[in-house]
Amino acid sequence: MAPHGHGSHGCEGDKNHDHTPEMGVQYSLYAKIDKEHLECLNELSEGSGKLVFKQWEDRLNFIECVESDADKELLFNIPFTGNIKLKGIIVVGEDNESHPSKMRLYKNRPHMTFDDVTLPADQEFELHTDLTGTLEYATRVVLFNTVHHLTLHFPSNFGGDQTRIFYIGLKGEFTEANRHGVTICTYEAAPNLYDHKNPLQDNVSHQIQ
Numbered sequence: 001m002a003p004h005g006h007g008s009h010g011c012e013g014d015k016n017h018d019h020t021p022e023m024g025v026q027y028s029l030y031a032k033i034d035k036e037h038l039e040c041l042n043e044l045s046e047g048s049g050k051l052v053f054k055q056w057e058d059r060l061n062f063i064e065c066v067e068s069d070a071d072k073e074l075l076f077n078i079p080f081t082g083n084i085k086l087k088g089i090i091v092v093g094e095d096n097e098s099h100p101s102k103m104r105l106y107k108n109r110p111h112m113t114f115d116d117v118t119l120p121a122d123q124e125f126e127l128h129t130d131l132t133g134t135l136e137y138a139t140r141v142v143l144f145n146t147v148h149h150l151t152l153h154f155p156s157n158f159g160g161d162q163t164r165i166f167y168i169g170l171k172g173e174f175t176e177a178n179r180h181g182v183t184i185c186t187y188e189a190a191p192n193l194y195d196h197k198n199p200l201q202d203n204v205s206h207q208i209q
Contacts, residue, residue, distance in 0.1 A: 024056040027090070029170035031055075032080050039077040041114065044069040044162070049076060052168045059092055059133040059167040067098075068163040074100070076152040076168075077112055082177040086144035088136045089152075090169035091127060097160035099129050103137070106151040107144055117153045129158070133167060148177070 030053040040049020044067045051064040068074050086107075093099035104121035106112060122144070125137045144150075150170075157163045 026088075026171045027056045027169040029080075029084055029086075029172055029174060032082060032084065032174045034079040034081050037079050039075075039111070040066060041075040041077075042069050042071070042073055043067070049074070052165050053078075053170070054167065056133075056169065059090070059169060062094075062166055065164050065166045072155075072157045072160065072163045073114065074152075074154040074163055074165065075112065075114060075117065076150075077110065078150045078152065079110065080148055080150070080174075082148070083175045084144075084147050084150075084170075085141060085173040085175075086139050086147055086150065086170065087141055087173075088138050088169075088171035089125075090130065090133050090136055090167070090171075091165060092130055092133050092167035092169075093163075093165055095129055095131055097158045098162055098164040099127070099158055099160075100154040100163050100165060101127050101156045101158050102154065103127055104153040104155065105139065105144075106153070107147045108149050109151055110149045112151045112153075117155070121153070133169065136171070144172075 033053055035050050035053075038050050038053070043049045048064070048066040052066050054061070066074065089103070089105075091100060091103060102124065104117065104124040106117075106119070107122050109116070123140055127137075128135055152168070154163055154165070
């Protein structure tokens, strides 16, 4: 679906504020991506999919991009280092047929493949050509309130053989993952094991003597 009701308001706001420091703060979720485990399927150049997730100030750097290989589809599996509340997405491409024309979002489905995208998406958008990073596609925040993994599927473009993307911006809030339960469990298990082990060792030692 096109940005209309959700995104048209956001688009106007971004056009008025696209160079303000606030936009850089809002679009800072790229720093919370677990880049080591990020996957981009059907990328022409290995590792190029990671390059499009960058700081707001570099969104118009058209040197680095990701280009599809065998056909026009691209699939990003994006793990985060905690939980995010996803509020908006910006996609920058070229002013030609290589610009993606549709984007489909899946939440918390790690390691998806092209076989899995037959499943209904949690949300999808019809994209418009964006060369300046001013078109924001607003997500259903209630649906994307607690996301630790995001999959972006770009199934089509405007008629080109390959799809090319220069920037994907993710807007929202970040919450650190809570690992306290695991820490406490590990801490309590160690002394208990040690306490039970000592009497056995003492008994064996006494019998040998």
